[in-house]
Amino acid sequence: MDKDLISLLFVGHEKARIKLFSKANGFITHLWANEKQGAQKAGAKLFDIVLIDNSSTMEQRALPSFEEWIKAFDKVNFRFKPVFFLGVDKYPEFELRMQLHGFGYDEFIVRPLSAREVYKRASIYLEKKSLEQKQIAREQTLEKSFLYLDKFKKELKIVKRELIQEKNSLNNALKQIHHMTRERSQMKKSIMVMKENLGRNVKGFERLLSTLITTRIEANRGHADRVAHIACFIAKQFDFDEKKLEDLRKAAMLHELGLLFMPGQAFEKEEKEFTIYENNIWIQYPVKGADLLTECQGFEDSSRMVRSLNENSDGTGYPDGLKKRLIPLGSRILAGADEFDRLKDRPDIRSLEDLLAALETISGSRLDPSIVGWLEKYAVLYMGSDSHRVRGVGVEQLEPGMRLGTALFTSTGTKLFSVNTMLTQESIDKIIQYHREYPVDETVYIKA
Numbered sequence: 410m411d412k413d414l415i416s417l418l419f420v421g422h423e424k425a426r427i428k429l430f431s432k433a434n435g436f437i438t439h440l441w442a443n444e445k446q447g448a449q450k451a452g453a454k455l456f457d458i459v460l461i462d463n464s465s466t467m468e469q470r471a472l473p474s475f476e477e478w479i480k481a482f483d484k485v486n487f488r489f490k491p492v493f494f495l496g497v498d499k500y501p502e503f504e505l506r507m508q509l510h511g512f513g514y515d516e517f518i519v520r521p522l523s524a525r526e527v528y529k530r531a532s533i534y535l536e537k538k539s540l541e542q543k544q545i546a547r548e549q550t551l552e553k554s555f556l557y558l559d560k561f562k563k564e565l566k567i568v569k570r571e572l573i574q575e576k577n578s579l580n581n582a583l584k585q586i587h588h589m590t591r592e593r594s595q596m597k598k599s600i601m602v603m604k605e606n607l608g609r610n611v612k613g614f615e616r617l618l619s620t621l622i623t624t625r626i627e628a629n630r631g632h633a634d635r636v637a638h639i640a641c642f643i644a645k646q647f648d649f650d651e652k653k654l655e656d657l658r659k660a661a662m663l664h665e666l667g668l669l670f671m672p673g674q675a676f677e678k679e680e681k682e683f684t685i686y687e688n689n690i691w692i693q694y695p696v697k698g699a700d701l702l703t704e705c706q707g708f709e710d711s712s713r714m715v716r717s718l719n720e721n722s723d724g725t726g727y728p729d730g731l732k733k734r735l736i737p738l739g740s741r742i743l744a745g746a747d748e749f750d751r752l753k754d755r756p757d758i759r760s761l762e763d764l765l766a767a768l769e770t771i772s773g774s775r776l777d778p779s780i781v782g783w784l785e786k787y788a789v790l791y792m793g794s795d796s797h798r799v800r801g802v803g804v805e806q807l808e809p810g811m812r813l814g815t816a817l818f819t820s821t822g823t824k825l826f827s828v829n830t831m832l833t834q835e836s837i838d839k840i841i842q843y844h845r846e847y848p849v850d851e852t853v854y855i856k857a
Contacts, residue, residue, distance in 0.1 A: 415531050416455070421462035421496070430460075434524035455489075457538075458531045462496035462522065479513040489542065492534040494518050494527065619662050632750055637661035639746035643783045647738060653710075657739050660711040664718055664743060666701055667694030695719050696728050714739035718747065723774045733777070745780035749787070764788055765828045769816070778816075778824045782850075785815035785828060789854055801852040804844050807837045814854035819847040829856075 417430050417438045430436035439456070459482070479493065495514045506517070516530055619633060640661045644654055671690050683691060690697070699716035702708040717731065717740035724732030752758060752767050765785055772781040789799050799814035813830045817840065825840060826832075843849060 415528065415535065416457045417527075417531075418456040418459045418491070419462065420459065429522055429524045430527070431524075435528045436524070456491045457535055458494060458527070459491045460494045460496060460518070460522075460527065476512045482513075489538060492516065492531065492538070494530070496520055496522055618666060633662045633665065635750045636664065636743070636746045639749055639784070639787055640742050642787055643742045643745065643780060644739075646783055647742075653739070656710040657714060657742065659708060660714040660739065660743055661746060663698065663702065663708075663711065664695065664715050664747060665698070666715070667696065667698030670694065670697055692719065692727050710739075713737060714743050716740070718744055720744070721775050722777045725774075736777070741777045741780050745776050745784050748776060749784045753792070761788060761792055762829075764792070765815070769827055772816070772824070779818050782816045782818040782824070786850075786854065789815055799854045799856055802855055804840060804849060804853060807832060807840065807853060807855075809834045809837065812856045814856045817849060817853060819843050819849050821847050823847065825849065 413435070414432065414437050415435055417436045419430060419438055419440050421440075430438040482493075492515045493513055494516045495509065496518050498520055500517060500519055501509060509517070515534060518527060518530070637658045640657050641654055644657050649657065667690075671694070672687060678687075680688075680691065695715050695718035699712040702712035702715060714737060717729070717736055720726035720729065720731045720736045720740060722733055722736070722741075724730050748771065749768070753764055755767070758764050758767060765788060768776075768781050768784055768788075772778045776784075802811075809832055811832045813826055813828055813832065816827050817825045817830075819825065823843075825843060826836065830836070840849060840853075
């Protein structure tokens with residue numbers, strides 16, 4: 410059975426005994442002749458057991474010799490001191506044993522030396538040494554743990570101190586936020602009050618200017634209100650939001666502001682009788698009115714709509730010669746509503762049919778055709794008469810022989826047919842074909 414080999418330093422003069430401590434008996438043995446050589450070797454190599462086999466007589470007078478053997482090893486810096494066995498002729502008496510133990514001897518081996526006995530006793534000490542090593546390792550581990558714990562405690566104190574500082578900073582920040590929130594709430598209330606005051610001022614200013622226009626231009630009483638109603642009707646078809654609708658309404662109420670620059674006698678003349686000065690003002694009055702509105706807070710968007718009032722869809726208008734979709738949508742709607750209200754009051758417009766026909770004559774030149782289409786629907790819905798009764802049908806309900814009560818447009822603004830068009834199967838097929846790709850109006854108005 411294999412044994413764990415024990416590293417043995419044999420110090421003695423009898424070389425023959427070294428054969429006892431062979432590998433077969435469980436030893437790796439080194440032989441030295443004297444204590445100094447043994448001490449030097451022990452300093453260069455670690456040994457488990459140092460066996461000193463002294464042939465001196467075990468008497469009181471020989472003790473200094475035994476002490477010298479041990480002292481030779483005291484100068485060696487052992488990490489784990491080896492076990493010292495002393496070979497003796499007979500087991501020492503008590504007093505002598507105590508003295509030898511005091512020198513540093515751990516065990517006494519009575520001659521003749523036995524490898525088995527040395528191995529057995531050495532194993533006991535080595536097991537003790539192993540336990541001591543484990544104990545030292547655990548103590549070192551525990552010491553490191555305590556060092557880490559102390560370091561952790563210090564770091565924890567630092568973190569705790571920093572947390573307290575952050576907590577104080579956070580509390581200060583929360584106080585500031587609370588203060589800012591209170592100030593913001595107060596500012597909101599102030600802004601709401603300012604908005605309400607501004608809204609009242611804007612409405613008051615609007616009424617003032619509107620009254621001034623009505624008083625100045627007697628022939629146009631109610632014109633601005635009617636234009637606003639028509640314009641808002643059309644704008645809703647183009648999904649204007651509340652803000653845009655309000656801007657358009659204000660533009661409609663004040664679109665004639667520039668006419669205040671016209672000389673008083675000009676309102677008693679026909680347009681063809683205007684002087685050059687009066688004609689220039691007549692052409693440019695939307696621009697002059699827009700310039701005034703631009704200076705007034707709350708009327709900025711309305712002023713842009715008014716400025717392009719006299720732009721024509723074919724590009725022949727003023728002031729910039731814009732055409733078609735380059736003209737702002739609000740201005741196109743406003744121009745359509747203005748022209749519609751003027752047309753219906755012309756002496757030659759005696760019926761709804763005349764009004765629709767007159768609108769067709771300016772579609773594509775003065776007005777955007779898609780705006781004209783909605784003006785015709787407005788006329789049919791709000792100005793219908795017994796002589797011009799219409800009904801609404803869906804595209805799938807169209808039949809040959811029906812006559813259009815209003816012009817028909819696609820969603821992109823393409824005009825398909827004019828008012829009074831008699832539908833044929835070919836024209837209905839065309840409408841259905843366009844409806845698949847560019848949907849037409851949901852309701853087609855047919856003369857009843």
